[in-house]
Amino acid sequence: MTAPTLSQIKEIAEQLDYGFCCYYNIKTGELVYIPDFEETVDDLEEFYGKDLAKIKKDKRNFILINKPSSRESFEIMDEFAQQLSNKNLSNQLLNALAKNVPLHILKL
Structure with missing residues (x-):
């Protein structure tokens, strides 16, 4: 498991404040941000389709981080x-x- 760096933790906190959900890949350390589903736009699939597909394809390695x-x-x-x-x-x-x-x- 790859632990997030301090700069990634700061970035995650900022993105959560902006209304995004964060997906963290525990194998690669990759971060993917998608608008919080409760506050989402109607065209989520259009704008974030690639990211959603990436998460769905490798869902065992992505963990969701929500705003507390x-x-x-x-x-x-x-x-x-x-x-x-x-x-x-x-x-x-x-x-x-x-x-x-x-x-x-x-x-x-």
Whole structure:
């Protein structure tokens, strides 16, 4: 299995933010992006037919990476804040997460 590089992880995160699903080939490390099926255009097959066929042909080696739900995002931020060695920063982040505010306010 080929692990994604740091630059690929950054690219995946950016594409997820843009509304794409990511397919990662665990053998080759290839990334394929297709619009999220919930937010897709009617002509998905026309524009992404080659990519869809590639994924379908080699589906055992492609894994789907979706954007995390807001609950999953919250849990990721909470775990991150708890693992910080800087306790002052950790406490500030945990206090911010404990408030009943929309998550987009917490973006740094």
